[in-house]
Amino acid sequence: MINKKEIKNKINSVLNTKKITRAMEMISVIKMKKSKVKINLIQPYLNTLEKIICNLSNVIRNKKEKSLFFFQKKIKKIIFIVFLSSKGLCGNLNTNLFKHFLLYLKESIFGKFSFKIIIFGKKESIFINQLKENIQEYNFNFYKNFNFFTVKNFSNKIFQNYKKKKFHEIFIVYNKNCNKKKYIPIIEKLFPIQRNSKKSLSKNSWDYIYESDSSLLYENILNRFCTIKIYHSILENLINEYSSRIIAMKNATENSATLIQDLQVIYNKSRQFNITQELTEIISGASVVLMD
Template sequence: MPSLKEVKNRITSVMSTQQITKAMKMVAAAKLRRSQDRITQIRPFAQKLNAILKNLSAAQSNSDDENWYSIAREEKKVLIVVISSDRGLCGSFNTTVIKGVLRLIDEKYSAQHAKGNVTVLPVGRKATDFFTKRKFQTVTDYATLYSSLTFENVSNAMDYIIEAFKAGKYDKVELVYNEFKNVATQILRTEQLLPIIPAQTTDNNTNQTDYIYLPNQEEIITGLIPKSLKVQFFKALLDSSAAENGARMTAMDKATENAGELLKQLRLSYNRTRQAAITKEILEIVGGAEALKSA
C-alpha cells in the first residue's frame, strides 16, 4: 500500500493536470466559435462556386475546345495534399487523416508509390513530421499555412499545385482532410482537385446549366476555375481548423472528466491509508498498555 505522502503527491499532480485540461478546453471552445463562424460563412459560397465549376467543365467537355483543367491523363504521378494540425492533444484527429492517406495510397496508388511517383504535400506540422520521417516524397513549402491562414497564402499554395499539374509534374491531385460536422464529429474527406470532375448529366440534361459568357467563354473559364479551386482549398483548411478545435475541445473535456474520476479514487485511497495508519497506531498503543499491565 502506498504511503500517505505518495498518495497526496499524486492528488496534487492530478489536480494540476485537471486545471490545465480545463483551461485548454476553454481556449479550444473560444477558437472553435471563431473558426465555426468562418466555415459557416464560406460554405454556401464554396458549394455554389463548385457547382458552377463542375457545370462549366461539363459544358466545356461537350464542346470542341476542352480546357486542360478537366483533361484526364494517365495517372503516372500523383500529388496528395493532406491537411493535419500543428499541435497534438486533439484525440484521433491527426491519426484519422494520416491513416486515410496511407489507405488511399495502398488502395489506389500502390503501383505509383512503388515507383516513387506519389508525392505528399502536407499542411500542418503533424503530417509533415510523419511523412518526412518515413521518407515519403514531400513538398514542405506550404507546411506552415496554419500560422497565417489567409486567402492570399492559400492562393499561393494553390498556384503551385495548378502550375505543377499544368506542366505535367503531376497527373492527378487528391485532397485529404477532416470536415467539421459538429463538436464531437469530424468526417474524413477525400476529394479530387485536379483534373476537375465534370458534373454528371442525365439523359435529358436536367442537371446541366447553360451559361451566357461575357466577354467570352475562354476568359471566363481561365479566370473562374483557378479562383474556384482556391476557394475549395481555403474551405478545406477552414473545415480542418474548425474540426481540430472541436476535437481538442472534446478531448480536453474527456481528460478533465477522467482526472475527476481519478481524484475520487485517489482520495478514497488516501482516506483508507490514513485510516489504516490510525488503526495501526491505536493497536500499538493498546498493545503497549497491555504489556505494561502484565509487567
C-alpha cells in the same frame, strides 16, 4: 502502507492536470466556434462557384472544347495535398486519415502513377517513415501563420504548376466534418474537374455571355475555386481537430476526477491506519504502566 505525503502529492498533481485539460477543452470550444463562423461565411460563395463550374463543365463538354482543367488524356504525375492537425492531443484524427490515404494509394496509385505529397500540419513519423520518398514538402509550421492570404499564395502556386503541366491531377486529403462527434477522412479530386452526372445539362442547355476571352474567365474562376476549396478544406479539418480535442480533453478531465476520488480513498485509509496504529501504541503503553 503508502506514505500520506506521497498520496497528497499525487492528488495535487492530478488536480493540476485536471485544470489543464479543462482549460484546453474550453480553448478548443472557442477555436471551433471561430472556425465554424469562418466556414459559414465562405460556404455560400463556394456553393455558387461550384454551380458555375458545374455549368461550365457541361457547356465545355457539349461544345467539345478542350481544357486541361476539365480534361486530361494522359495521367502520369499526381500531387496529393494532405492536411493534418495543427497540434496533437486530438485522438486518432491523423492516424485514421493516414490509414484511409495509404489504402487508397495501394489500391489506385502504387505501380500505376508517379505521385508526390505535400503535407501541412503536425509532424507525424508514420507519414515520414512510410512515404518519405514521395514527400515533396512537409510544412510543420503552416498553422502558425495560417490565414486566407497564406492559403491564396499556396493555391496560386499549385494552380500555376498545374497549368504548366508539372502534374496532371490534384487531390486534397482531409477530414470532412459530418456532425459534432463524427468525421470521415476524404480524398477529393480538385483538378481536373469531375463531371457530376446528376447535375449534367442537356445538349441544348444555356451558356454564359462573356465580356472578354472565355478562357481567361475560366482560369480566373477556377483559380478562385481552387483557393476557396483548399481554404474550406483546411477549416473543416480544423473543426474536426478541435472537436476531437474537446472529446479527448473532456474524457481526460473525467478520468482525472475519478483518479482523484480513488487517491482520496487511499489517503483516507492511510490516515485511518496511522490513527489506529497510534491509538494502539497509546493503549499498549497505558496497559504496561497500569500493570507496573
